Amino acid sequence: MEPLLVHPDPPPPELARLLDLGGHTWKPVGDERTAISETPDDGWGGAIVVVGEQSDAAWGLCRAIRKGDLPVEPLLLLIGGNRLDELDLRDELYDDFCLDPFHPRELEARLRHLFWRAGSGTAPELVEYADLVLNLETYQAAIAGTPLDLTYMEYELLKFLAQHPGKVFTRETLLSRVWGYEYYGGARTVDVHIRRLRAKLGEEHASLIATVRSVGYRFGQSRWGV
Amino acid sequence: MDRQKEYVLRTVEERGVRLIRLWFTDVLGQLKSFAISPAELEGAFEDGMLFDGSAIDGFSRRQESDVLARPDAGTFEILPWDAKGETTARIFCDLTTLGGQPFAGDPRQVLRRNLDAAREQGYSFFVGPEVEFFYFKDNDPTKPLQPLDTGSYFDLTTADVSSDLRRRTIHHLEALGIPVEYSFHEDSPSQHEIDLRHTDALTMADNVMTLRLVVKETALSQGVHATFMPKPLRDVQGSGMHTHLSLFEGDGNAFHDPAEPYLLSKTGQAFVAGLLHHAAEITAVTNQLVNSYKRLIVGTEAPSSITWARNHRAALVRVPETRVGKEEAVRIEYRSPDAALNPYLAYSLLLAAGLKGVTEGYTLPDEATPYLESSPREQAKADVPDLPQSLAEALDAMEGSTLVRETLGDHIFEWFLRNKRAEWAEYKAQVTPFELLRYLPTW
Numbered sequence: 001m002e003p004l005l006v007h008p009d010p011p012p013p014e015l016a017r018l019l020d021l022g023g024h025t026w027k028p029v030g031d032e033r034t035a036i037s038e039t040p041d042d043g044w045g046g047a048i049v050v051v052g053e054q055s056d057a058a059w060g061l062c063r064a065i066r067k068g069d070l071p072v073e074p075l076l077l078l079i080g081g082n083r084l085d086e087l088d089l090r091d092e093l094y095d096d097f098c099l100d101p102f103h104p105r106e107l108e109a110r111l112r113h114l115f116w117r118a119g120s121g122t123a124p125e126l127v128e129y130a131d132l133v134l135n136l137e138t139y140q141a142a143i144a145g146t147p148l149d150l151t152y153m154e155y156e157l158l159k160f161l162a163q164h165p166g167k168v169f170t171r172e173t174l175l176s177r178v179w180g181y182e183y184y185g186g187a188r189t190v191d192v193h194i195r196r197l198r199a200k201l202g203e204e205h206a207s208l209i210a211t212v213r214s215v216g217y218r219f220g221q222s223r224w225g226v
Numbered sequence: 227m228d229r230q231k232e233y234v235l236r237t238v239e240e241r242g243v244r245l246i247r248l249w250f251t252d253v254l255g256q257l258k259s260f261a262i263s264p265a266e267l268e269g270a271f272e273d274g275m276l277f278d279g280s281a282i283d284g285f286s287r288r289q290e291s292d293v294l295a296r297p298d299a300g301t302f303e304i305l306p307w308d309a310k311g312e313t314t315a316r317i318f319c320d321l322t323t324l325g326g327q328p329f330a331g332d333p334r335q336v337l338r339r340n341l342d343a344a345r346e347q348g349y350s351f352f353v354g355p356e357v358e359f360f361y362f363k364d365n366d367p368t369k370p371l372q373p374l375d376t377g378s379y380f381d382l383t384t385a386d387v388s389s390d391l392r393r394r395t396i397h398h399l400e401a402l403g404i405p406v407e408y409s410f411h412e413d414s415p416s417q418h419e420i421d422l423r424h425t426d427a428l429t430m431a432d433n434v435m436t437l438r439l440v441v442k443e444t445a446l447s448q449g450v451h452a453t454f455m456p457k458p459l460r461d462v463q464g465s466g467m468h469t470h471l472s473l474f475e476g477d478g479n480a481f482h483d484p485a486e487p488y489l490l491s492k493t494g495q496a497f498v499a500g501l502l503h504h505a506a507e508i509t510a511v512t513n514q515l516v517n518s519y520k521r522l523i524v525g526t527e528a529p530s531s532i533t534w535a536r537n538h539r540a541a542l543v544r545v546p547e548t549r550v551g552k553e554e555a556v557r558i559e560y561r562s563p564d565a566a567l568n569p570y571l572a573y574s575l576l577l578a579a580g581l582k583g584v585t586e587g588y589t590l591p592d593e594a595t596p597y598l599e600s601s602p603r604e605q606a607k608a609d610v611p612d613l614p615q616s617l618a619e620a621l622d623a624m625e626g627s628t629l630v631r632e633t634l635g636d637h638i639f640e641w642f643l644r645n646k647r648a649e650w651a652e653y654k655a656q657v658t659p660f661e662l663l664r665y666l667p668t669w
Contacts, residue, residue: 021229022572139236147241149304151403152233172477186350192405194423199400 005035007061007071011050013176015078018104020177023136026139030078030111031057032064044072046115050100051079061085062093078102111225127162129220131205132160143205152181154197161209161219171214231271231301233655237313238264241304247316247437248275248295250621251333253284253638257435259447270297274322279516284641285331293329295319301432306401307443309641318432330637333570337428340574340633344581349480350473351577354424354436357565358465359441360458361388361416365451371458373416374450387448392418395444400442404433414462422662424470431569438565440574444501456513456564457520464521467565468526471558471576473497488536489556490545495590498534498543498558499582501576503592505532507627508575509613510620512563516653519616521564524602529561532611540598542613562613571634578633
């Protein structure tokens with residue numbers, strides 16, 4: 001599955017969260033040069049460019065994409081209502097746009113539609129790691145063939161972790177990426193849910209989620225051996 | 227429809243769930259439930275499920291007895307013990323009026339309101355209970371109670387019925403996403419304890435409701451009766467529910483300050499002072515049965531006076547010493563509650579009493595260790611207030627309390643007092659075996 005190019009780096013947290021929850025793989029990109037050097041082997045699956053305060057950089061990146069330096073399709077803009085004038089005479093630079101701040105369901109619908117038109121999709125159907133399988137289409141998880149009974153947040157947390165094997169996440173990162181900023185249990189909530197997930201994974205598989213002392217948590221091992 | 231609801235609907239479909247139990251709690255803390263079929267669930271999320279609440283304890287009102295149960299999708303769990311191959315799930319509900327306002331008789335809404343108020347002040351409230359209970363061979367009150375074992379504190383009994391029951395219970399709890407920190411045989415024969423790992427107060431109140439059901443269901447499946455009755459046997463310790471309280475400000479422990487004595491921050495000291503100051507007023511809720519007060523007597527491990535200490539187990543509030551390297555884990559333990567309480571209301575009041583101490587800047591009285599170690603006669607002379615000695619005294623203390631009225635809301639406050647006064651009146655009218663044995667021969 002080719003990742004989405006997302007500008008700027010870092011992207012707004014609510015955008016990152018939406019993409020994670022939607023099961024999209026993506027990479028933040030600050031400028032054209034890194035976009036080229038970071039291009040995955042199979043290319044990009046599409047691009048989301050936020051036209052914000054640094055709009056010159058954003059438009060520059062769009063132009064590079066359209067010139068063919070960086071072959072990326074489709075390209076969706078996120079743009080503030082006060083910047084709509086900037087769309088004038090730039091029709092060739094984007095495939096669709098969405099007002100920022102965005103409504104999550106609208107943005108998802110636009111992404112889906114763009115991918116449908118482009119005949120592609122960036123959301124994988126299955127996440128697999130060792131004995132664990134998550135079906136993102138049906139929201140079901142199973143370990144060694146046995147279905148796991150998870151609450152929604154347990155499922156989202158497991159999905160996020162399993163999509164990034166080997167990577168160490170702090171509690172704060174997990175909280176902001178999986179729960180969003182509105183949750184008021186604080187970072188302890190993450191510990192509570194990790195503990196619950198381990199219990200549900202069962203003794204044999206509980207060690208899939210490792211505690212990294214005074215940092216946070218890591219799921220499994222990186223597939224690239226780093 | 228938000229993702230969480232979509233997740234639940236999809237899971238119901240994928241897992242072949244046949245029945246969904248909608249759970250809520252009455253004012254006395256009994257779990258109530260009605261079941262719907264999967265086809266109704268989407269509508270229940272959108273519009274709520276209408277039911278007549280007039281026959282539910284504490285819900286009755288003169289008009290509009292209809293209320294809406296709105297399933298809280300985050301609490302969806304598939305029940306691990308359902309027999310006959312029929313997959314059943316449960317969801318806790320929030321109750322609203324037909325107009326969509328939180329229903330004043332719903333204890334879960336009361337706790338939500340109080341947690342929201344604490345959140346406005348920047349606090350989140352975590353709770354960890356230690357739940358004690360007994361196993362008996364049956365629940366026939368006309369015969370002497372028959373414990374299942376004769377074990378005592380921390381006994382590692384052989385593979386007997388009760389340790390097997392406890393093991394099954396813990397598996398069920400863990401499968402329901404309720405992590406168990408410790409479990410062991412308690413002091414009295416056939417008495418057991420399960421300590422839950424702390425979590426936010428709303429989830430924990432749900433967990434306590436679930437735990438009571440799981441303990442009883444698991445026991446029943448083996449033909450055994452489990453009870454949370456506070457004092458079922460006369461001469462041994464009763465069952466309590468010591469409750470550990472933590473308060474967080476952002477991600478920091480609001481009770482921790484390395485510069486203060488016992489590492490207990492100014493906020494923590496004022497919180498303890500608030501608990502002590504309002505202890506008598508909230509006792510009718512933390513200990514709501516006539517029988518509760520037979521546990522709270524001098525000479526047992528249960529507290530009988532309004533005191534705090536670091537290590538004395540007869541104190542009402544304990545500030546446990548933390549392990550080296552874990553100093554930031556400072557917390558407060560409130561030791562009077564028993565497991566026959568309504569956790570939503572009790573947690574609301576513990577939070578409100580503590581926070582009242584913080585906002586009003588109450589000062590912490592002296593630690594009571596010397597007092598608690600003195601003889602009962604010296605204790606009687608000392609100027610330390612007692613906890614209410616009976617349900618009647620506790621109700622008197624509650625009745626005059628603005629704090630309790632505001633925390634619970636008028637509806638529950640007034641209903642609770644009426645209901646419990648009636649319970650006390652009924653108890654007072656009894657002629658007990660004690661009276662007959664003692665007075666009949668001599669008078």
